[in-house]
Amino acid sequence: MGRWEPNARGRLAQAAMELYVERGFEQTTVAEIARRAGLTERTFFRHFADKREVLFGGSRTLQEHLVEAVAEAPDSAAPIDAVAGALEAAGAVLQERREYSQQRQAVIAANAELRERELIKLASLAAALADALRRRGVKEPAASxxxxxxxxxxxxxxxxWIGEAAQADLPRLIRESFVELKAVTAGR
Known part of the structure:
Protein backbone atom coordinates (compact mmCIF):
# COMPACT_ATOMS: atom_id res chain seq x y z
CA MET A 1 0.00 0.00 0.00
CA GLY A 2 1.47 3.35 -1.02
CA ARG A 3 1.94 6.32 1.28
CA TRP A 4 -0.67 8.37 -0.56
CA GLU A 5 -3.91 6.91 -1.83
CA PRO A 6 -6.27 8.95 -4.05
CA ASN A 7 -9.79 9.65 -2.76
CA ALA A 8 -9.10 8.02 0.60
CA ARG A 9 -12.00 9.84 2.29
CA GLY A 10 -14.49 8.75 -0.37
CA ARG A 11 -13.26 5.18 -0.34
CA LEU A 12 -13.50 5.05 3.46
CA ALA A 13 -17.02 6.48 3.41
CA GLN A 14 -18.13 3.98 0.77
CA ALA A 15 -16.56 1.05 2.63
CA ALA A 16 -18.16 2.16 5.89
CA MET A 17 -21.62 2.47 4.36
CA GLU A 18 -21.32 -0.96 2.73
CA LEU A 19 -20.35 -2.51 6.05
CA TYR A 20 -23.02 -0.63 8.03
CA VAL A 21 -25.67 -1.92 5.61
CA GLU A 22 -24.28 -5.48 5.54
CA ARG A 23 -23.43 -5.95 9.21
CA GLY A 24 -24.94 -3.07 11.14
CA PHE A 25 -23.31 0.01 12.62
CA GLU A 26 -22.53 -1.50 16.02
CA GLN A 27 -20.91 -4.61 14.55
CA THR A 28 -18.62 -2.68 12.20
CA THR A 29 -15.15 -1.68 13.38
CA VAL A 30 -12.84 1.03 12.10
CA ALA A 31 -10.29 -1.67 11.29
CA GLU A 32 -12.82 -3.42 9.02
CA ILE A 33 -13.71 -0.15 7.31
CA ALA A 34 -10.05 0.65 6.63
CA ARG A 35 -9.35 -2.87 5.42
CA ARG A 36 -12.34 -2.81 3.03
CA ALA A 37 -11.13 0.53 1.64
CA GLY A 38 -7.59 -0.82 1.25
CA LEU A 39 -6.25 1.74 3.72
CA THR A 40 -4.96 1.85 7.29
CA GLU A 41 -6.79 2.73 10.51
CA ARG A 42 -4.47 5.70 10.82
CA THR A 43 -5.71 6.97 7.46
CA PHE A 44 -9.29 6.51 8.65
CA PHE A 45 -8.62 8.73 11.67
CA ARG A 46 -7.00 11.38 9.49
CA HIS A 47 -10.35 11.77 7.76
CA PHE A 48 -12.92 10.95 10.46
CA ALA A 49 -12.92 11.43 14.23
CA ASP A 50 -14.86 8.18 14.68
CA LYS A 51 -17.10 5.84 12.72
CA ARG A 52 -20.19 8.03 13.37
CA GLU A 53 -18.57 10.92 11.50
CA VAL A 54 -18.85 8.93 8.28
CA LEU A 55 -22.62 9.47 8.57
CA PHE A 56 -22.52 13.05 9.88
CA GLY A 57 -19.41 14.52 8.26
CA GLY A 58 -21.42 16.58 5.77
CA SER A 59 -23.45 18.39 8.44
CA ARG A 60 -21.21 21.44 8.54
CA THR A 61 -21.31 21.84 4.75
CA LEU A 62 -25.10 21.49 4.74
CA GLN A 63 -25.38 24.11 7.47
CA GLU A 64 -23.13 26.52 5.56
CA HIS A 65 -25.24 26.11 2.40
CA LEU A 66 -28.48 26.72 4.30
CA VAL A 67 -27.15 29.83 6.03
CA GLU A 68 -25.77 31.18 2.75
CA ALA A 69 -29.09 30.57 0.97
CA VAL A 70 -31.02 32.42 3.70
CA ALA A 71 -28.56 35.33 3.50
CA GLU A 72 -28.99 35.49 -0.29
CA ALA A 73 -32.81 35.38 -0.22
CA PRO A 74 -34.49 38.51 -1.58
CA ASP A 75 -34.98 41.25 1.02
CA SER A 76 -38.72 41.05 0.38
CA ALA A 77 -38.88 37.34 1.29
CA ALA A 78 -40.87 36.49 4.42
CA PRO A 79 -38.80 34.58 7.00
CA ILE A 80 -40.56 31.28 6.31
CA ASP A 81 -40.05 31.76 2.56
CA ALA A 82 -36.32 32.42 3.01
CA VAL A 83 -36.07 29.20 5.03
CA ALA A 84 -38.18 27.30 2.48
CA GLY A 85 -35.94 28.44 -0.37
CA ALA A 86 -32.81 27.37 1.51
CA LEU A 87 -34.23 23.95 2.34
CA GLU A 88 -35.48 23.45 -1.20
CA ALA A 89 -31.96 24.19 -2.50
CA ALA A 90 -30.54 21.66 -0.03
CA GLY A 91 -33.14 19.18 -1.22
CA ALA A 92 -31.91 19.59 -4.79
CA VAL A 93 -28.40 18.60 -3.68
CA LEU A 94 -29.70 15.60 -1.72
CA GLN A 95 -31.88 14.56 -4.67
CA GLU A 96 -28.73 13.52 -6.49
CA ARG A 97 -27.77 11.22 -3.59
CA ARG A 98 -31.04 9.39 -3.03
CA GLU A 99 -29.62 5.87 -2.74
CA TYR A 100 -26.95 7.02 -0.29
CA SER A 101 -29.57 8.97 1.68
CA GLN A 102 -31.79 5.90 1.90
CA GLN A 103 -28.92 3.74 3.12
CA ARG A 104 -27.79 6.38 5.60
CA GLN A 105 -31.30 6.78 6.97
CA ALA A 106 -31.72 3.00 7.39
CA VAL A 107 -28.45 2.81 9.34
CA ILE A 108 -29.47 5.73 11.56
CA ALA A 109 -32.98 4.36 12.14
CA ALA A 110 -31.53 1.07 13.41
CA ASN A 111 -29.42 2.70 16.14
CA ALA A 112 -30.68 4.81 19.08
CA GLU A 113 -27.37 6.66 19.48
CA LEU A 114 -27.39 7.63 15.80
CA ARG A 115 -31.04 8.73 15.97
CA GLU A 116 -30.11 11.01 18.86
CA ARG A 117 -27.17 12.38 16.88
CA GLU A 118 -29.48 13.06 13.92
CA LEU A 119 -31.85 15.02 16.17
CA ILE A 120 -28.91 17.05 17.48
CA LYS A 121 -27.88 17.76 13.88
CA LEU A 122 -31.41 18.94 13.02
CA ALA A 123 -31.49 21.17 16.13
CA SER A 124 -28.14 22.68 15.11
CA LEU A 125 -29.47 23.36 11.63
CA ALA A 126 -32.55 25.07 13.11
CA ALA A 127 -30.35 27.22 15.37
CA ALA A 128 -28.15 28.20 12.41
CA LEU A 129 -31.20 29.09 10.30
CA ALA A 130 -32.66 31.19 13.15
CA ASP A 131 -29.32 33.00 13.51
CA ALA A 132 -29.23 33.67 9.76
CA LEU A 133 -32.75 35.10 9.95
CA ARG A 134 -31.80 37.33 12.90
CA ARG A 135 -28.87 38.66 10.85
CA ARG A 136 -31.48 39.58 8.21
CA GLY A 137 -33.28 41.63 10.88
CA VAL A 138 -35.99 39.12 11.77
CA LYS A 139 -36.93 39.51 15.44
CA GLU A 140 -37.68 36.79 17.96
CA PRO A 141 -39.75 34.72 18.23
CA ALA A 142 -40.34 34.89 14.46
CA ALA A 143 -36.77 33.85 13.59
CA SER A 144 -36.86 30.74 15.79
CA TRP A 161 -38.90 11.02 -0.05
CA ILE A 162 -36.90 8.21 1.54
CA GLY A 163 -40.00 6.06 2.05
CA GLU A 164 -41.51 6.37 -1.41
CA ALA A 165 -40.69 3.58 -3.82
CA ALA A 166 -41.13 5.84 -6.84
CA GLN A 167 -38.42 8.35 -7.67
CA ALA A 168 -40.05 11.29 -5.90
CA ASP A 169 -38.59 14.77 -6.26
CA LEU A 170 -37.34 16.01 -2.87
CA PRO A 171 -37.47 19.74 -3.70
CA ARG A 172 -41.09 19.28 -4.85
CA LEU A 173 -41.95 17.41 -1.63
CA ILE A 174 -40.39 20.24 0.39
CA ARG A 175 -42.43 22.83 -1.54
CA GLU A 176 -45.63 20.81 -1.09
CA SER A 177 -44.96 20.40 2.62
CA PHE A 178 -44.49 24.16 3.07
CA VAL A 179 -47.78 24.75 1.24
CA GLU A 180 -49.41 22.25 3.61
CA LEU A 181 -47.91 24.01 6.63
CA LYS A 182 -49.24 27.36 5.43
CA ALA A 183 -52.70 25.81 4.90
CA VAL A 184 -52.66 24.31 8.41
CA THR A 185 -51.63 27.59 10.03
CA ALA A 186 -54.22 29.51 7.98
CA GLY A 187 -56.92 27.26 9.44
CA ARG A 188 -58.05 25.77 6.12
Missing amino acids: LAAEAGIAVFKIAFER
Missing part, protein backbone atom coordinates in the same frame (compact mmCIF):
# COMPACT_ATOMS: atom_id res chain seq x y z
CA LEU A 145 -40.41 29.84 14.79
CA ALA A 146 -39.60 30.03 11.06
CA ALA A 147 -36.38 28.03 11.49
CA GLU A 148 -37.91 25.30 13.68
CA ALA A 149 -40.99 25.03 11.44
CA GLY A 150 -38.72 24.83 8.40
CA ILE A 151 -36.69 21.98 9.87
CA ALA A 152 -39.90 20.14 10.82
CA VAL A 153 -41.17 20.51 7.25
CA PHE A 154 -37.84 19.35 5.86
CA LYS A 155 -37.80 16.30 8.15
CA ILE A 156 -41.29 15.25 7.07
CA ALA A 157 -40.58 15.82 3.37
CA PHE A 158 -37.28 13.92 3.67
CA GLU A 159 -38.99 10.96 5.35
CA ARG A 160 -41.62 10.88 2.59
